[in-house]
Amino acid sequence: MSQRAPVLKVRDLAVHFRVDTGRFLRHDYRTVRAVDNVSLDVYPAETLGIVGESGCGKSTLARAILGLVRPQAGSVVWLGEDLTTLSDEAMRLKRREIQLIFQDPSGSLDPRMTVGEIVAEPLRVFYPSMSRLQVRERVAGMMKLVGLSPDQVNRYPHEFSGGQCQRVGIARALVVNPRLVVCDEPVSALDVSIQAQIVNLLKDLQKKLQLSLIFIAHDLSVVRHVSDRVLVMYLGRVMEVADRERIYLDPRHPYTRALIESVPIPDPVAERARVRQSLQGDTPSPLEPPTGCVFRTRCPFAVEACANRVPVLETVQEDQQVACLRHTEISGLDHPVSVDS
């Protein structure tokens, strides 16, 4: 995969929000580093999975890639062009090539528009000269492609189930033939049985349309199923990036290990026999991230050095990069029980 040139190169991306924590008449501005120093590559027709617990900056990263929030630093290079330097208008036009699928399937559809109008919206935005008939045909084609009946175009979103709404969202994202689709937790709000349908639909469409996908989730088994490579985030930083199988079989970062260990095994005997080293405590406040390695406060392997040095992503083997000072020592330890899926 990596011999080809990446379509998207994100380098040292940082998105900070200024929040006012002051009380009455007193301002106390502090900075939340929602995304800090994130670098990643997406190759043509591959899926990059991004996992991490809620609040770790996954969605902010997605929005920064689409230019919906402006990063403070770093670059988002799309086909050789740095998107962060573009004007708002130029960025808007780039969204023909990069589209977004949302977490809340019905919330992301305008309740006063019919499904047909919703799917047609990107067409009307990017191809205002298209005739009504062409738009209708294209929309009908997209509906079929995502497994909806074209004669449902005149229904309203509230008449559909969550899974169907997500299909509409997918149709809307794909109607303008984008090359990269960022899926922001596309299945987290759906029933498990529907999740599989949507995930498989995305995989099919990716194959058919040669799409690159960024698939954000907090569910490791879903990510394992769809991704070619997986990126693990914690408190806005990248902890580990690796090939799909490698990250499950040979995780080097303590956080990745903890994540994988937390996935239940669908076999009560094995599940009971398993020794867990669960994480202690809560995620620290992003307003006051720990010094050095942000994970050190919950890391079972943390030593004093972790508080003083910020670990950088190091390549440990082909297709695996880890940001941990002690990764060489940790890799020798027992493997966590791997997930069978």
Place this chain on the structure above:
Amino acid sequence: MRETTRDAFDRALDTRSMRRRSLYVDAWHRLLKNKAAVVALGTLGVMVIMVLVGPWLSEWDHEIPDWDHYSTPPSLETGHLFGTDALGRDLFVRTMIGGQISLLVGLVATMVSLVIGVSYGAVAGFFGGRIDNIMMRFVDGIYAMPFMFFVIVLMVVFGRNIFLIFVAIGAVNWLDMARIVRGQTLSLKNKDFVEAARACGATEWQIIRRHIVPNLLGVVIVYVTLTIPQVILVESFLSFLGLGVQEPLTSWGALVNEGAQELETAPWSLLFPAAFLAVTLFAFNFLGDGLRDALDPKDRV
């Protein structure tokens, strides 16, 4: 092969769902299913036709008195269906003419406040930040100005004119509308579907036009139907102070005021204009209710 009921049902469903529907066509169909709204709509239609055609049907004029009949009760013999007022003018014709003015003031002033208020409020709420601050402080500024003072200044500067009433009422009413719309917009703009539209490449104006404004409709419609009666009443208040419609022209509000003064001697001069006013206000309220339900696709499944 014999067609089963099920097939026929499916076929019927199919042709129906294939038909092109828009929000407004849909809303119209839903409105027609609401009995109260249909009755209200019919009443308003009849009312409009009556006030337009009525004066032509009567042999009397709204300003020339009938010298033989002062303050006479309604009677078919004299031809004064609603009686006459203290000056001998035919009340039927005056009620119709007054209706023209009242409805015109109600509709035009409300339209003025609707157009200004919705666009102003939507822009302020949507762009937020400093723009919002400046725009809303401007609204607060105008709001603080005494309404009567404002009207009197207008009258003094421009002289008495029926269009001044539209301007005066519209200029005050849009402030409320702008505030309501701004508040709604603030909550709408953080909805996921607005972000989705942005991710689809829509421009800010397209988002306002296609997503914000249609979603405001429910609240705005209800407010409009409350505004029309309110405007009609404000107009009558202005007329009472001698700042509104001038004699011999009249309005329902002015007629009710005159009638109230003669309540004991000539109750009919209050009864008829008041009845027309009340029926109209009722009809607007029911229509507003119906429109709100009809414009919300979620309400009926």
